[in-house]
Amino acid sequence: MTISRSNDDGIGTILMDRPRRKNALQLEDWEALASAIADADADDDVRAIILTSAQPGLFCAGADIADIAAHHEDAEWRARKYEAVQACNRGLWSSDKPVIAAIDGDCIGGGCGLALACDIRIAAPHARFGVTPAKLGIAYARFDTALLVAAVGIAQARRLLITADLIDAPEALRIGLIDEISDDPRSLANIRAQALQSLSQHSIAVSKKHLRAIMQGTVLEDAESRSLFIESYTREGFRERLDSFVRRKG
Incomplete structure (x- = not known):
């Protein structure tokens, strides 16, 4: 199973698990992730949500390029892909519950979009970040662009989108793309989520x-x-x- 969800003591954890592809997601994975996010949001026993990788050293490398290569000429596939990715990002963003991204590796393209839709982003020192549609010629969604601007401001958003450069965790922290750096982002995310449960x-x-x-x-x-x-x-x-x-x- 590529996407799984659990609830432990009020913390709903959503795991991405395609380690051989650095958690790059196919269309079906995006749809499963959107469903997991909606389920966690609707679960009254969940008071905080963590999005992370099932395997250490990873987060999400975005969309699976092999999936794009195989299906890009299919208009129905393109429409489903757009809707699925947006369902994930809007689901995270619109949740009334606090949502934390625990980023233990590459957070690129669609993976960066997922992280930006979360309320708090905690990253490992080795994590890399990039908004890279310009490398393929894909149009970045306006909603995702708005999330990027909200996090880092218009100037840094322009730089990241136009150059498609990858940046490291210290640079991401400096510009506001992430909130904290930790050697164990998932453990720190759990600590933060537990603390949030004591609040209203x-x-x-x-x-x-x-x-x-x-x-x-x-x-x-x-x-x-x-x-x-x-x-x-x-x-x-x-x-x-x-x-x-x-x-x-x-």
Whole structure:
């Protein structure tokens, strides 16, 4: 099985497992990954999601070039491929749950798109990153481009897209493409995911909702955002958290 999902103590882990191809994904793999992401998002027992490789030393090298070579003339295949990749990226981005990418190897092309759709990106020192559609002549999706710009800014996004250069983890950290470097990104991702479970899932979900709205150009308060703020004081768990905070500070 190329894509698998598990739930351990509230952490939903999604694993990519094609080590001989550096986890480069075929169409069927993208579709399976989209399904796994949707399942994790819908699972009430999952409070945080980790996307990573089943095998150490890897993340995702993007789309399988052999798959592209075999099917690129098939219009139906091209449409399915676009929809599957977008379902993965939009599924990660739109989840109300915190999503962490644990990157232990090459994170290139479509793999970089997956990582950019996550909330937190933790990478190994040896990881490499690249946005490389220009090497094949493929158009990078506008949504994926927007995620790149949101992470690194327009100037760095322009550089990465136009040059198709690969960069190392320290450079990725410097420009904001990743958030942390760790010798064991999967273990650190689990630590971060465990810590996130102690926080208000409602607050996290609302924050992610606002961030998505801002990314799409909505920055002013509206009736919905006003209601979310006011009603948060009445939600289950708020008083317990408030009392606990007051006791600690008391």
